[in-house]
Amino acid sequence: MTAVDTQAQVQELRRQLQSLLEAATANERKLDRFDALERRLMAVESMEELVNLLLVECRADFGLDAAELWLLDPDGELSRALPSLPMAHAPRLLENHLPLKDLFGAARTARLIGPGHGEALLAQAFGDGTPVRSGALLPLIRQGLLIGSLHFGANDAERYDAASGTKFLDRLSTIAAIAIESMLNRERLRRAGMTDGLTGVHNRRYFDHRSLIEFSQAVRHRYPLACLFLDIDHFKAINDGHGHPVGDEVLRQVGGLIQRSLRTGDLAARYGGEEFVVLLPRTDLAGAREVAERIRLTVQDAPFITPEGGTVSATLSAGLAMLPAGAVSFAELLSAADRALYEAKRAGRNRTIADTAGEAA
Numbered sequence: 001m002t003a004v005d006t007q008a009q010v011q012e013l014r015r016q017l018q019s020l021l022e023a024a025t026a027n028e029r030k031l032d033r034f035d036a037l038e039r040r041l042m043a044v045e046s047m048e049e050l051v052n053l054l055l056v057e058c059r060a061d062f063g064l065d066a067a068e069l070w071l072l073d074p075d076g077e078l079s080r081a082l083p084s085l086p087m088a089h090a091p092r093l094l095e096n097h098l099p100l101k102d103l104f105g106a107a108r109t110a111r112l113i114g115p116g117h118g119e120a121l122l123a124q125a126f127g128d129g130t131p132v133r134s135g136a137l138l139p140l141i142r143q144g145l146l147i148g149s150l151h152f153g154a155n156d157a158e159r160y161d162a163a164s165g166t167k168f169l170d171r172l173s174t175i176a177a178i179a180i181e182s183m184l185n186r187e188r189l190r191r192a193g194m195t196d197g198l199t200g201v202h203n204r205r206y207f208d209h210r211s212l213i214e215f216s217q218a219v220r221h222r223y224p225l226a227c228l229f230l231d232i233d234h235f236k237a238i239n240d241g242h243g244h245p246v247g248d249e250v251l252r253q254v255g256g257l258i259q260r261s262l263r264t265g266d267l268a269a270r271y272g273g274e275e276f277v278v279l280l281p282r283t284d285l286a287g288a289r290e291v292a293e294r295i296r297l298t299v300q301d302a303p304f305i306t307p308e309g310g311t312v313s314a315t316l317s318a319g320l321a322m323l324p325a326g327a328v329s330f331a332e333l334l335s336a337a338d339r340a341l342y343e344a345k346r347a348g349r350n351r352t353i354a355d356t357a358g359e360a361a
């Protein structure tokens with residue numbers, strides 16, 4: 001071997017060493033980014049922060065062109081909870097497993113797709129028309145069950161090639177699944193703390209808290225606030241005549257009917273036994289009377305289905321009051337509505353009485 005050959009060999013080795021060093025540095029940077037992401041995933045405080053981190057920040061940090069999150073939501077729990085959250089990029093909610101089965105089949109590890117390796121799935125995984133030429137599909141698994149998937153996509157066809165390792169991505173999908181599950185559990189607990197277990201409407205504790213906010217807003221912005229007390233008539237007779245489980249079922253269905261009669265922004269809660277309370281912000285006396293009557297007539301006309309498949313009927317009485325001008329406490333509004341309810345019961349039940357008007361609707 002000549003000196004020139006040796007020199008060339010040394011240069012080649014240097015070049016290889018340099019490229020290995022660069023790869024190691026790039027890998028270290030990648031590891032640092034994954035590490036930082038994992039730490040943030042474990043510390044998120046809310047569902048919107050979690051979704052934002054996975055779909056917006058990951059996309060920016062990793063230089064991606066698309067990111068999607070799919071979550072399984074067979075009983076509609078998420079579709080009821082998520083619209084109220086301020087999210088720029090919402091997850092796609094799945095009614096069943098089929099779309100996930102199309103992506104992963106029986107596999108339970110990250111799937112890399114691109115030209116020549118499963119590219120037909122790209123259009124399915126990135127449904128919003130984003131031009132994506134390669135992608136990583138990460139299954140989100142908790143306790144052996146697929147709960148959703150996270151998709152990262154790039155315009156660069158080489159970004160995710162079939163030969164790339166998926167160690168980082170598998171780890172990321174594990175951490176993301178844990179973060180999602182723990183966030184869902186927290187949301188469930190939060191909602192359980194505000195909801196009446198039998199009827200599904202808000203509970204008294206939540207009402208006590210929210211009513212103070214509604215009261216101060218109405219006073220500050222000088223808009224009308226109406227309060228309705230709704231109490232099922234002769235409920236004891238329903239319990240005594242048909243049994244407690246039928247009474248429970250009537251309560252549950254009345255709660256649902258009340259909730260469905262209201263607008264977003266109105267508040268319904270179970271106040272006690274067979275009594276419900278409703279707050280109607282920005283609603284005047286005529287409007288509130290209309291709502292009370294609509295609920296009363298719906299209940300009067302409803303056949304309540306018993307657990308055995310039979311039907312019972314029920315009626316309710318409504319007491320209505322408007323926030324008095326110059327009111328100094330919310331308690332004044334509540335006791336006015338309560339007085340009106342007492343009048344409605346005394347006048348024969350199945351009617352609406354407004355405290356301010358003092359007459360039957």
Ligand SMILES: Nc1nc2c(ncn2[C@@H]2O[C@H](COP(=O)(O)OP(=O)(O)OP(=O)(O)O)[C@@H](O)[C@H]2O)c(=O)[nH]1
Pocket residue numbers: 198231232233234235236237239243244245246247248251272273274345349
């Ligand atoms: N099934 C069932 N019954 C309940 C529940 N909470 C309270 N009750 C019953 O509701 C009944 C309320 O009876 P009362 O206060 O006498 O009133 P009412 O029979 O509705 O008569 P009026 O209100 O005067 O029309 C009682 O028998 C309670 O035991 C519940 O969660 N489930």
